[in-house]
Structures are given as C-alpha cells and as structure tokens.
Amino acid sequence: MARVPPAPDGLFERPRRVVAPGAVHVPRWLSVERRRALVSACREWARGPVPLRRTVLPGGGVMSVRTVCLGWHWQPYRYARTADDVNGARVAAFPAWLGDLGRAAVAEAYGDAGAAEAFAPDTALINFYEDTARMGMHQDKEERSDAPVVSLSIGAACVFRFGNTQGRGRPWTDVELASGDLFVFGGPSRSAFHGVPKVYAGSADPAAGMRAGRLNLTLRETGLS
C-alpha cells in the first residue's frame, strides 16, 4: 500500500482543470474556516438521528466507507426519507446554507449564473474514509434529475478515478482530491463511472479539525418530492 503523501501545499501549483466535458476540478476551493465548519457540522450529523455507518450491499458485502445522509437517505439502490436499512429514523434535514454552498460551487465550476441559480440540491451523502477505505467504480444514478453532483473533500487526499459513461473500465482520469477541493460533474459527465481507489495515509488537515481520514460530501438533486 502506498503511504507516500502528496506534495505539501504550495510546493506545486494545482491548477483548476476540466477533466471531461461538464467535469471540473477546482483545487482548494474551501477556505479553512469553511472546512472547519463543515467538519463540525458533519460530526453532529454523524451522531444522529441516523448514525454514521457502513452500508450493507444487497449481496451481503459491506462498504468500507462510513456514510450518513441528509434530506434523503440513500440505500442500495434508492432514496427514502427514512433509513430503513439502519434504524428506521428520518434523516436530518438538508440545511438551506448547504444549498447556498452548492450553488456557489456550481457558479465557481461552470461560471454560469443560470446553472448555479437552478441548482436545488435536496440531499447530501457524507462519506468518511479511513486510510484503508475505498469506493469502487459506480454511477450516481438513483437521482431523477439531470442536475450536476457537487463534491467537496476535506482531510486526507485521495485518488479520485473519473471514468466514462459506458462502463467501469478505461478510459479514466485519476485526479488527486485534497482537502478543500471541489469537483463538479454534470452535463455529459453526469453519469460517468467514478470511484476512490486510494486514500493517502498520512495526509491530513488538522487545521480543519481532521487528524486522520477523509471526508467527502456530495450535494445532489434527487428529483423526488
């Protein structure tokens, strides 16, 4: 297992990059204040009403990431208001301020005020990765909306593998997502396969309140009511 952390901040410039049409990586978008506020909000949400837990897949496999949802609860492979595969509780509300952050993210990534204004996320999936956690290649496809997915990363850096819409295999692009990075995928990239094959052990963001591990939030429109 590679344990070499990415280059320290500031050593190399990480430019903003269009990875595929509609898929934009904006390094270090979140300020340290914003990262700290998100980390403490996630700590609260991880306590309940639905606790942070490993999702059990229909075949019996258990995901290595631990997840908690806001607004709508995702379980393989549908959304519901209640976490029927955990404790039956209704998930915490999706807060208005997180919707504002999502719209700012779309504006930043696409430079399109109309697209930003139209973005109305109603769910967040919050994933916590220990250094050994991974996420296999998948599509985010339970949403009934063409709206983009906004992804925010805090803590340890990872390899985010961004593939194609046809299948799990190549071609793909490996992107390093580090603390504070924004990644938005929409338009022709909305249903691209993607995953996290590696977290860089030893990279952390103590200033944001993360001594170890990686936090990722995806803000999405479910298209459900």
Ligand SMILES: O=C(O)CCC(=O)C(=O)O
């Ligand atoms: O952790 C990430 O960067 C991606 C998470 C993801 O793909 C998901 O929650 O569906």
Ligand SMILES: [Fe+2]
């Ligand atoms: Fe995903």
